[in-house]
Amino acid sequence: MEMKTHYTIREISSRRDLKRFIRFPLDLYRECRQYVPALNGDQMHSLTDAPSRKYCELVLWLAEDASGKIVGRIAGMINPRYNELYSRKRARFGWFDCIEDYEVARGLFDAACNWAKSRGMEEIHGPLYYNTMGKQGMLVEGFDNTPPFNCLYNFPYYPVFAEKYGFVKELDWVQYKAKASQGLPERMEMMAERLMQRYKLHVADINSLKKDKALVYKFFKNYNESFAKVPNFVPYDDAEIEEEARQVMKMLSPDTNCILMDENNDIAAFGICFPSISEALKKTRGRLFPFGWYHLVQAFKPRHIEVLDLMLAGNAPKYQNTGISVIVHKFLAENFKRLNIDFAITNPQVETNTAVNVWERYEHEPYMRRRCYIKNI
Numbered sequence: 001m002e003m004k005t006h007y008t009i010r011e012i013s014s015r016r017d018l019k020r021f022i023r024f025p026l027d028l029y030r031e032c033r034q035y036v037p038a039l040n041g042d043q044m045h046s047l048t049d050a051p052s053r054k055y056c057e058l059v060l061w062l063a064e065d066a067s068g069k070i071v072g073r074i075a076g077m078i079n080p081r082y083n084e085l086y087s088r089k090r091a092r093f094g095w096f097d098c099i100e101d102y103e104v105a106r107g108l109f110d111a112a113c114n115w116a117k118s119r120g121m122e123e124i125h126g127p128l129y130y131n132t133m134g135k136q137g138m139l140v141e142g143f144d145n146t147p148p149f150n151c152l153y154n155f156p157y158y159p160v161f162a163e164k165y166g167f168v169k170e171l172d173w174v175q176y177k178a179k180a181s182q183g184l185p186e187r188m189e190m191m192a193e194r195l196m197q198r199y200k201l202h203v204a205d206i207n208s209l210k211k212d213k214a215l216v217y218k219f220f221k222n223y224n225e226s227f228a229k230v231p232n233f234v235p236y237d238d239a240e241i242e243e244e245a246r247q248v249m250k251m252l253s254p255d256t257n258c259i260l261m262d263e264n265n266d267i268a269a270f271g272i273c274f275p276s277i278s279e280a281l282k283k284t285r286g287r288l289f290p291f292g293w294y295h296l297v298q299a300f301k302p303r304h305i306e307v308l309d310l311m312l313a314g315n316a317p318k319y320q321n322t323g324i325s326v327i328v329h330k331f332l333a334e335n336f337k338r339l340n341i342d343f344a345i346t347n348p349q350v351e352t353n354t355a356v357n358v359w360e361r362y363e364h365e366p367y368m369r370r371r372c373y374i375k376n377i
Contacts, residue, residue, distance in 0.1 A: 006065060006066040007063050007064065007065055007071060007072075007101075007103060007104055007107060008063070008064050008065075009061055009062070009063050009107045009108060009110070009111050010061065010062060010064070011059060011060065011061050011111075012060045012061065012062055017060075017062060018044070018047065018048075018060070019040075019044075020062065020070055021047075021060055021062060021070075021073050021095070022040055022043045022044060022047070022286075023040065023286070024062075024070045024072075024073050024097060025037065025097050026285060026286055027070075028097055028098075028099065029153075032153075032155075033146075034143070034144065034145065034146045034147070034153055035153050035282075036146060036147055036148075036149055036151075036153060036278045036281050036282060037281055037282065037284065037285060037286040038135075038149075038281075038286065039281070039284065039286055039287070039288055040286045040287060041288060043286075046129075046134070047060070047075075050130065050243070051237070051239035051240045051242075051243050052079075052129075052130035052131055052240060053130070054239070055079075055080060055081065056077055056078065056079050056080070056130045057076075057077060057078040057080075057119070058075060058076070058077050058130075059075065059076045059077075059112075059115055060073070060074075060075050060076075060095070061073065061074050061075075061076075061108060061111045061112070063098060063104045063107055063108055071098060071099045071101070071104050072097060072098030072099060072104040072105065072107075072108050073095055073096070073097050073098070073108070074093055074094075074095060074096045074097075074108040074109070074111065074112050075093060075094045075095040075096075075112075076091060076092075076093055076111070076112040076115045076116055076124075077091065077092045077093070077094060077128070077130060078091050078092070078116070078119060078121065079092065079130055079131070079234060081234050082232070082234045085234060086232075088122075088123065089120060089121050089122040089123065090121060090122070090123045090124065090125060091112070091115075091116030091119065091121040091123070091124045091125075091377075092124065092125055092126045092127075092128040093109075093112045093124060093125075093126035093127060093128070094126050094127045094128050094129055094134075094135075094136070095127075096108065096126070096127050096138075096154075096158070097154070098158075098161075100155065100157050102161050102164060105158075105161035105162075105165065106161075106165060109162075109165045109167075112124060113375070113377045116377055117377045121377065122376065122377065123374060123375065123376055123377060124374070124375055124377055125170050125372055125373060125374040125375070126138075126372065126373065127152065127372075127373075128232070128372065131234050131236070131240065132227065132230070132232065132233050132234060133236075133240075133244060135150060135151060135152045136152070136173075136348075136370075136372065137151075137152060137172075137173050137348060137370030137371055137372055138152070138154055138158055138159055138162060138370060138371050138372075138373065139152060139153060139154045139158070139159075139368060139369075139370050140159045140172070140369050140370060140371045141366070141368060141369035142175070142366070142367055142368030142369060143155075143156050145177075145367055145368055146278050146279075147278065147368060148175075148276065148278060148309040148311075148345050148347070149276070149277050149278050149281055149309065150309070150311065150347075151175075151348060151368070151370070152370065159371065159373075162373050163373075165375070166375050167373035167374065167375045168373065168374060168375065169371055169372075169373065169374075170371075170372045170373060170374040171231055171232075171350060171351070171352075171371070171372050172350075172351045172369055172370065172371050172372075173348035173349060173350055173351065173369070173370050173371075173372075174348070174349060174351050174366065174368070174369050175345060175346050175347070175348055175349070175366075175367045175368040175369070175370075176345075176346045176364045176365065176366060176367050177343055177344075177345055177346075177364060177365050177366075177367040178310075178343065178344050178345075178346060178363065178364040179342070179343060179363040179364070180308060180333070180336040180337075180341045180342060180343055180344040181336050181337045181340065181341055181342055182333075182337075182363055183333050183334070183337055184326075184329060184330050184333050188326050188329075188330065189330055191323065191326055192326045192327045192329075192330040195322070195323055195324050195326065195327055196327055199262060199268065199319070199322065199324060200262060200263040201260050201261065201262055201263075201268055201324065201327065202260070202261055203258055203259070203260060203261075203331055204259040204260070204261045204267075205254070206252050206253065206254040206257055206259065207254060209249075209252075209259060210249045210250075210252060215265075215267075216245045216249055217241060217242075217245065218266070218267060219245070219259065219267055219270070220236060220241040220244060220245055221241070222267045222270070222314075222316050223236070223312070223314065224236055225316060225317050226314030226315060226316060226317070227314060228317075230350060231350055232372070248272070248311075251274055252272070255335050255339060256273040256274065256275065256305075256308060256332070256335065256336075256339075256341075257270075257271065257272050257273055257332075258270065258271045258327075258328045258331040258332050259271075260324065260327060260328060266316065267316055268315065268316050268319045268324060269313075269314065269315045269316065269319060269324050269325055269327065269328050270312065270313065270314060270328065271310070271312070271313045271325075271328040271329065271331075271332055272310075272311045272312040272313070273308045273309065273310050273311060273332065273344065274308065274309050274311055275305040275307075275308060275309075276305075276306070276307040276308060276309050276345065277296055277309075278309075280296050280298065281296070284296070305339060305341055306341065306342055306343075307341070307342065307343050307344065307345065308336070308341055308343075308344040308345070309344070309345050309347070310344050310345065310346045310347050311347050312347065313325065313328065313347070345367055346367070348368075348370060351369075
């Protein structure tokens, strides 16, 4: 696709192109101190071998200048399970990055929109991943902050370009920075103890749980149920559950995670937190070897933990609106205080999700806001 200026948009057609697609942000954000790179190997896996690739359509484009230098990239995706679940004809875009030139952004959006339309779609939204667990949402507030490792970062001109092209807000996710070591008010601690007794709950042994494959599988099935009503959520299939379990469970620590079980040994609620590895990832420059692994290992050592990323939190459906999430927060708050962890960054949560407003009881401040855009095509 030739553009009015000296840029060309083309669909990638080789592994060499794919590697250039993956590495482009490392050059684009080279001087940006907030940007957190993904590991190149993880990106290659996501774009080639991830379980979601087996049922999702994916097309990748590069924007190049007259000399062949990459100036932008974008992915177009169609998740048929999403469209069936929500009765939509909707594509999604992701992996969007470009230099500060609207003509590049316009050409990339044109490529994704025209492709989606040719596939019979009526709308396109993003930036999104294949499913809910990947990086999603264009940053619209909090550009001076460093994101958690599982969140996107982008320059302030991205939303300007998206809105100029005709994209409008579909929904926002918000994140907060909460003071982790302050503990819970006495009233909430008493409430947690009463609820623990009323529902006959106990805190699972994380180390034992990690060895129990059946329980791990049950955890992610519970995740499907807990987030069934979250906008745009698509339940995991067995292959996706297996992959997420493999990635998440190896990072779980008894010190920074809590899974509540009931008397039937069913999962009632959970709170999953990881030490922030954002600064460590910056040092890797996207490469695990030869020395990237060392920085990541150091980030997980308790004495080095200063900030936590609060990844997942939820209740099983039968425990919705019971208030038992306060038990999870009590357990975690006690450990955070013991470990002298100063702050925690919450995971992106839909701005209308009142089920997670427990953070309003903590000393907290807005940290980031990210947006899913949508456009009729």
